[in-house]
Amino acid sequence: MSLRDITADDIESLAVGAWVLGTGGGGNPYLPLLNMRALYREGLRVQLMDASDLDDDDWVGVVANMGAPLVGQERLTDSLTLARAVSLMEEHTGYHFAGLMSMEIGGANGVRPLMAAAHLKRPIVDSDTMGRAYPEAQMTSVAVGGLRPYPLTAVDVRGLESVVHKVPTWKWTERLARKICVEYGSVAATCQPPRTGAEVKQWGIHGTTTKAIAIGHAVREAQRRHDDPIAAILAVEPGKLLYRGKVIDVARRATEGFLRGVVRFDGLDEWRGSSLSINFQNEWIVALRDDAPIAMTPDLICVLDSVSGEAVGSETIRYGQRVTVIALPPPPVFLSPRGLEHVGPRAFGYDIDFRSVFSA
Amino acid sequence: MRRIGIDVGGTNTDAVLIEDGKVTRAVKAPTSEDVTTGILESLKSLGSTGVLKAADGSLKKIDGVMIGTTHFINAVVQRRHLTKVGALRLGLPASASLPPFCDWPEDLAALVRGGVWMVEGGHEYDGRPFMPLDEAAVIKAAKEMKAAGLKSVGISSTFSPLDPSHEKRAAELVAAEIPDAAITCSSDLGRIGLLERENAGLLNAALAELARDTIAAFDRAIRDSGIAAPLFITQNDGTVVEAAQARRLPVYSFASGATNSMRGAAYLSGLQDAMVIDVGGTTTDVGQLKNGFPREANSVVKVGGVRTLFRMPDLLSIGLGGGSHVALDPLEVGPLSVGYRLLRDGIAFGGKQLTTTDIAVAAGVLDLGDRAKVAHLDADICRRVFGEAARLAEEAVDRMKTEAGDVPLIAVGGGAFLVPAKMAGVSRVVHVEHGDCANAVGAAIAQVSGECDQIFGNMTRVAAIEAAQGIANDRAVAAGAARDTLATIESEDMPLAYLPGNSVRVRVRVVGDVAAS
Numbered sequence: 001m002s003l004r005d006i007t008a009d010d011i012e013s014l015a016v017g018a019w020v021l022g023t024g025g026g027g028n029p030y031l032p033l034l035n036m037r038a039l040y041r042e043g044l045r046v047q048l049m050d051a052s053d054l055d056d057d058d059w060v061g062v063v064a065n066m067g068a069p070l071v072g073q074e075r076l077t078d079s080l081t082l083a084r085a086v087s088l089m090e091e092h093t094g095y096h097f098a099g100l101m102s103m104e105i106g107g108a109n110g111v112r113p114l115m116a117a118a119h120l121k122r123p124i125v126d127s128d129t130m131g132r133a134y135p136e137a138q139m140t141s142v143a144v145g146g147l148r149p150y151p152l153t154a155v156d157v158r159g160l161e162s163v164v165h166k167v168p169t170w171k172w173t174e175r176l177a178r179k180i181c182v183e184y185g186s187v188a189a190t191c192q193p194p195r196t197g198a199e200v201k202q203w204g205i206h207g208t209t210t211k212a213i214a215i216g217h218a219v220r221e222a223q224r225r226h227d228d229p230i231a232a233i234l235a236v237e238p239g240k241l242l243y244r245g246k247v248i249d250v251a252r253r254a255t256e257g258f259l260r261g262v263v264r265f266d267g268l269d270e271w272r273g274s275s276l277s278i279n280f281q282n283e284w285i286v287a288l289r290d291d292a293p294i295a296m297t298p299d300l301i302c303v304l305d306s307v308s309g310e311a312v313g314s315e316t317i318r319y320g321q322r323v324t325v326i327a328l329p330p331p332p333v334f335l336s337p338r339g340l341e342h343v344g345p346r347a348f349g350y351d352i353d354f355r356s357v358f359s360a
Numbered sequence: 361m362r363r364i365g366i367d368v369g370g371t372n373t374d375a376v377l378i379e380d381g382k383v384t385r386a387v388k389a390p391t392s393e394d395v396t397t398g399i400l401e402s403l404k405s406l407g408s409t410g411v412l413k414a415a416d417g418s419l420k421k422i423d424g425v426m427i428g429t430t431h432f433i434n435a436v437v438q439r440r441h442l443t444k445v446g447a448l449r450l451g452l453p454a455s456a457s458l459p460p461f462c463d464w465p466e467d468l469a470a471l472v473r474g475g476v477w478m479v480e481g482g483h484e485y486d487g488r489p490f491m492p493l494d495e496a497a498v499i500k501a502a503k504e505m506k507a508a509g510l511k512s513v514g515i516s517s518t519f520s521p522l523d524p525s526h527e528k529r530a531a532e533l534v535a536a537e538i539p540d541a542a543i544t545c546s547s548d549l550g551r552i553g554l555l556e557r558e559n560a561g562l563l564n565a566a567l568a569e570l571a572r573d574t575i576a577a578f579d580r581a582i583r584d585s586g587i588a589a590p591l592f593i594t595q596n597d598g599t600v601v602e603a604a605q606a607r608r609l610p611v612y613s614f615a616s617g618a619t620n621s622m623r624g625a626a627y628l629s630g631l632q633d634a635m636v637i638d639v640g641g642t643t644t645d646v647g648q649l650k651n652g653f654p655r656e657a658n659s660v661v662k663v664g665g666v667r668t669l670f671r672m673p674d675l676l677s678i679g680l681g682g683g684s685h686v687a688l689d690p691l692e693v694g695p696l697s698v699g700y701r702l703l704r705d706g707i708a709f710g711g712k713q714l715t716t717t718d719i720a721v722a723a724g725v726l727d728l729g730d731r732a733k734v735a736h737l738d739a740d741i742c743r744r745v746f747g748e749a750a751r752l753a754e755e756a757v758d759r760m761k762t763e764a765g766d767v768p769l770i771a772v773g774g775g776a777f778l779v780p781a782k783m784a785g786v787s788r789v790v791h792v793e794h795g796d797c798a799n800a801v802g803a804a805i806a807q808v809s810g811e812c813d814q815i816f817g818n819m820t821r822v823a824a825i826e827a828a829q830g831i832a833n834d835r836a837v838a839a840g841a842a843r844d845t846l847a848t849i850e851s852e853d854m855p856l857a858y859l860p861g862n863s864v865r866v867r868v869r870v871v872g873d874v875a876a877s
Contacts (some may be wrong), residue, residue: 031555035457071485073553074518117544157454158491159434185484248762316659319762 002065003123010213011114013037016310017216018110020233021208021328023300024314025071025108025282026133031077033082035115039079043348044118049099051127051204054197055104059095060125060303061086061194062142063113064103064112066154066177067187069315077108078157079115085155086116089191092163103140103192105208106283107171108132129192132300133332135282137177137259138170139335139343142195145203149173153191156184161321204271204329210236219309229309230324240357242287242295243276243325244306250317258282262318265325275326278303280314285348287325296345298330327357362422364406364587364803366399366619367797368429371641371700374800375406382630385411386797395431395574399581410585422589424874425582426600428803429593431574432567433614436664439467443512443542444474445565446505448534449558450481450493450517450526460558472566474510479500481526481692482518485863486817490518492605493526495533501870502537508847513543514565516558520547522814542568548609549670551813552865556660556669563666564611571610575603591839592874597671598653598802599809600870602840612671614663618645619654619673620802627651628792629807634768636758637784638798639775641683642697646676646756647771651849653871655762671811678759681751682775686714686745693748708734719745720776720777750780758785772798808872808874810836810846813867821864825853843870 006014015033018026054060063082065072090096100117104111105128117124127359129140151172152164173193181188195204214236221237222232234241241304246263252261260281267274276294278287287294295301303312306322317323334343337358341347344354361381367374368391376386387405394400406412414420420685421660435441447460459476461469480496505513517526524547531543546561579591593606594616606613621638625631632652638645648655654673679695683702698705698713708721708729713731720726722737723746730760735838741863749812757769771779772795781789794801812831816824837843837865850869 033457034463038457038462070552073555074482074485075451076458076554078454079457161454185488186492187654318659320760322759354788 003049006046006048007136008040013213013220014214017212018105018107019311020302021105021212022107022133022311024280024284024301026104026109027109029111031105032108032115033080034285039118046114046117047123048209049123049207051125051200054200056198058098058197059194060200061097061100062103062192063100063116064109064192066181066190071185071187075187081155082112082116083119085153085189085191086120086299088153088161089194093194095194097122099123102128102135104128104130105212110212111249124209125200126209127200128207128208131205131208133283134343137174139203140161141203143170144160144333144339144342148193149201150193152177152193154180154188156188157321160184164320188202203262220308229277230304239326239328243271245271246275247317247319247321249326259314262269281348286345286350293352295327296354298334298343299357300328302326302328304341329358363804364422364425366427367617367799367803368395369617370430371404371734373404374797376797376800377406377411378804381640382417383794383801386794395583396577396661400585403585404672419586419660422587424591424592425589426594426803426806427578428616428620434612436563439471440562441472442566443569445472445562446474446508446510446513447476447562448501448515448530449478450530452478453499458794463667468664475508475654480499483523485519485815487523493529498530498533506538511541512565512568513541513790514562518548518554521552522864551669553669556667559666560611560668566610569609571607575607594803594806596673597809600806615672617799618675620799621772622647622649622654624798624802625772626797627801628794629770629790631768631770636770637753637757637779639679639773639778641702642681643677644680644700647673651790653849665787669874676756678752678756680749682717684716686716686719691744691748693745712800716749718776725777753779756785761785798861807871808836808837808839808841809869811869815863815865817863821853824864824866825851828868832870833869836872840875840877846870847873
């Protein structure tokens with residue numbers, strides 16, 4: 001088994017790249033990044049391993065925070081609490097995790113598993129279950145795979161510890177975990193249903209931590225050299241430049257515990273005179289150019305600051321921002337009929353057939 | 361109403377007298393190292409034509425002297441005159457892994473960090489207590505701060521913008537141990553986001569001594585000039601507070617210079633909604649006026665490398681000004697500038713550095729220095745340089761616009777001659793009389809504000825906005841506004857993802873005239 005060191009600089013890049021893969025949601029990774037800087041200053045280190053190096057009967061802990069990013073901004077995010085969610089799962093199941101992985105590589109949860117891994121001295125498996133960020137627990141590759149949707153542990157920093165012991169479906173996992181999370185104060189450190197090595201190998205979305213680091217590295221290097229950071233991303237990822245423009249309207253509404261809305265853009269450069277709008281449910285879901293859909297989930301729609309190349313989130317995007325919209329290819333697992341059922345446009349209430357930016 | 365507005369900038373101290381809504385006189389004096397001399401000089405110069413005297417020779421009654429200054433932000437940026445601060449955070453067991461100062465630049469943290477104490481306390485997003493306040497731990501922290509000789513304390517607590525009671529109680533306990541401590545509570549600075557709010561509070565506490573000394577110096581300067589009028593200090597949002605409150609919250613004066621220019625531009629032009637371009641000697645600030653006030657930055661603003669989140673105007677600064685270096689081959693304007701050395705280093709003044717001002721003198725736009733010295737700059741060169749400056753200005757204005765349609769643009773500041781008469785996306789370019797003293801005018805006309813930024817749950821959107829308005833009104837009155845003059849200038853509501861019960865975050869800001877004492 002080969003383990004690779006994740007350097008302090010890799011973590012800086014991971015934070016930038018995970019935010020790009022957040023596709024508008026997932027929360028800004030700034031606070032997890034600060035935690036990792038502090039842990040590395042204390043001398044702790046995290047290593048990365050490939051899923052292919054797992055034994056089939058190994059167990060892997062899937063780590064994520066649930067809750068409102070806003071609450072996280074006040075309570076901050078605590079590395080020992082995340083580690084505790086993992087330890088509680090080990091106590092509950094009797095498994096010893098060979099490694100930890102992200103539930104979602106996009107946003108803050110792309111960095112958080114490293115906080116638990118640093119304390120527990122376990123490697124990070126270079127895979128996740130979304131390849132991006134999505135708002136709900138059934139929007140994962142392991143749910144598409146119909147894998148066991150329990151148990152789940154949820155921990156609050158005050159020592160409140162809960163286990164969702166058994167549920168019939170991923171929708172139930174989401175419902176019960178959400179309820180616990182709300183009672184905790186709308187934030188909870190969770191260890192998601194554990195996966196075997198065989199399951200991770202079959203259903204994991206692979207290489208995503210490495211991908212996030214590569215994207216972040218490209219952006220940071222371009223910033224340093226005063227090059228175009230968007231071009232730098234497209235040089236390391238097979239993405240497509242969709243649009244460049246300026247935000248002219250943001251309409252947001254909270255429905256059923258999600259942030260939904262639409263952002264409208266006016267074109268710049270070669271897109272002058274052409275308008276774009278993107279509908280979001282925490283994450284960017286469907287982009288329409290001159291009212292015709294041009295990109296949709298599960299393709300990754302990334303809205304980036306045109307100058308810095310850094311991602312712009314749906315919670316904070318505002319009038320006047322200069323942005324570039326790119327699409328990145330989706331994980332193949334979501335392209336099957338069952339995958340599209342979970343995360344295609346209809347899963348978000350859009351009655352349109354999925355058509356990939358990359359199929360043309 | 362008769363007011364004097366003073367802007368203490370890095371280069372000049374400007375002063376204006378406004379009587380019954382009109383600018384009676386505007387003057388400039390060089391800013392002095394001790395601040396006081398510059399203010400005295402400008403007041404002397406303001407009074408030299410007799411405008412401050414009534415017909416019988418006595419001094420006219422002045423209703424207020426309003427001062428805007430960049431002094432405090434400069435102290436942070438230049439790492440000067442800062443006080444060591446004891447940081448007390450109420451939030452354990454949460455947030456322990458990211459203690460106060462954790463994301464500060466090391467050089468600044470080394471100057472300001474007097475010690476860090478974290479104890480149990482704080483609230484939840486819906487106002488429930490997160491943990492009871494550990495008063496014994498607060499008292500122990502206060503005793504340790506006292507033993508360490510700390511006189512400045514910053515207190516923060518989770519969700520304190522919703523419920524400041526733990527911070528206030530901790531402040532009482534600290535004051536009981538260290539009676540002469542300058543204490544900043546993060547809830548006084550508003551805004552959700554513990555680290556950024558706490559950072560603003562710690563910066564504020566670090567400025568406690570400087571604020572006390574500077575405002576005492578302002579007071580002295582005004583008294584020495586013989587003017588008997590209350591002193592007000594202008595704030596980032598274009599309003600003023602009484603000197604005593606400004607002394608307590610100096611960070612609220614950080615960006616008041618730029619804000620005052622924009623407010624002055626609104627006043628002098630009579631426009632309430634417009635873009636403003638303020639061209640100084642070295643930099644150009646572009647912002648947007650909404651209802652006569654600058655649009656606020658909603659996001660994190662870095663001050664001296666520290667992430668903060670509080671009332672600041674949304675500004676774009678570019679390196680273009682009246683002192684900008686000009687290179688002809690290839691053509692380049694700025695971002696370097698001769699700054700306050702313009703009258704020595706510019707070619708029209710016998711110096712060696714070609715500047716935008718030299719070009720304006722050659723083109724006959726400005727009547728300064730010796731035109732013969734710039735006679736070699738022909739019309740084509742002037743046209744090209746003005747064209748480049750116009751391109752830079754146009755891009756900056758376009759970046760800050762929030763609407764697609766054409767909007768009016770008000771050009772102020774000493775370098776306003778660089779702004780062309782016609783620009784893309786701009787309906788008309790408005791130049792105003794006294795535009796070079798717009799900042800002092802903005803100070804003179806400032807009003808008092810109140811703000812509420814809070815999460816409301818289980819009520820309709822309309823009821824939530826109404827509740828926020830009531831809180832903002834009460835705060836404005838507490839800050840010295842006359843209740844019957846209050847008007848809402850900003851109302852923003854944002855539904856919150858994941859929070860149950862139709863939670864909505866509402867931010868409302870109101871302003872009113874200074875109440876007659």
